[in-house]
Amino acid sequence: MEGEPTADLIRAQLRRARASKGLSQEDFGKRVNYSGSQVSAVELGQRPLDKLFLTRADEVLETGELLVSLLKLAERDGEPSWFMPWLDAERNAKQLRYYNPTVIPGLLQTAAYARRIFRFDDHRLEEEVDRLVQSRLERHEILTSNSPPQVVAVVDEVALRHCDQIMREQLAHLLKMAELPNVHILIIPSSTGLHVGWCGPLALAMGGDGGWVGQLDSQLTGTVVDVQDDVATLLARWESIRNEALPRQQSIKLMKEVESQHGSQ
Structure with a gap:
């Protein structure tokens, strides 16, 4: 995963964690108050990453604070974490x-x-x-x-x-x-x-x-x-x-x- 853009890394980890729990996009969406199509859009990069969504995903998937922590890595790359969702939307x-x-x-x-x-x-x-x-x-x-x-x-x-x-x-x-x-x-x-x-x-x-x-x-x-x-x-x-x-x-x-x-x- 080294060298992979942070947003792509977050999506990959999200998909892996969801799959490991045996949850479909529809089932996972119900637990985080998203529709199945919205979850799909996030995972495909058609919808920007959001801190509130990732916080809830960490809770539901029991990943600690992995997804939110990855979002914060944007600061290491020279951008504040609050700007990451927009960079993600802009890039796609x-x-x-x-x-x-x-x-x-x-x-x-x-x-x-x-x-x-x-x-x-x-x-x-x-x-x-x-x-x-x-x-x-x-x-x-x-x-x-x-x-x-x-x-x-x-x-x-x-x-x-x-x-x-x-x-x-x-x-x-x-x-x-x-x-x-x-x-x-x-x-x-x-x-x-x-x-x-x-x-x-x-x-x-x-x-x-x-x-x-x-x-x-x-x-x-x-x-x-x-x-x-x-x-x-x-x-x-x-x-x-x-x-x-x-x-x-x-x-x-x-x-x-x-x-x-x-x-x-």
Whole structure:
């Protein structure tokens, strides 16, 4: 099992433990308050791992805290354990949607930009920052994989115009990513004014089963959203945000314009 991604290792251990107890997915699901199809989706990677689910699974399967402990190994790889369910959803997604009113989404950040973001926490040691940056860059691999997801990222123009020396490189990277057929980067011009997106950033992932999950960030932590009504609300807000953005080619034109202005600063 050495070298196997943590999420895959958790699923493998979950399947083994369930089988050793002689439980079908349906029977196991009843004991953890999941349907058999939901258990199947978790085991196949079509539904993100969740700490509450794994805690209950450890209890039912009498595995101690094995599954939850494996989830916590994400911290060793440079990500907090609360972020692991979203990484899992992102890695297995068929479609991804991102919006942030003030910064570039993590999946599209350069190493220098990500490093600057992580250094906002001045208690972090340089070694920890290095691990976080490396982990973030590894996420980018899904954009050019053999079967990449469709990615739509909406960014406010204000996020492009930060007066910082790293922004020209970041803008050049965005333009390069925008050349990929599966990546759409849409810009909301500053002239738009206030809109629903200013309530906060959000991300959405559609898995192989067609179901959506969301992810919300705060100053301290993040939350994966998979309750149907809440996901529906996020999808509706996402559509409202996207409707404020320029079309793809106009967005690219604006990014090029801002890039040239950073070069003259």
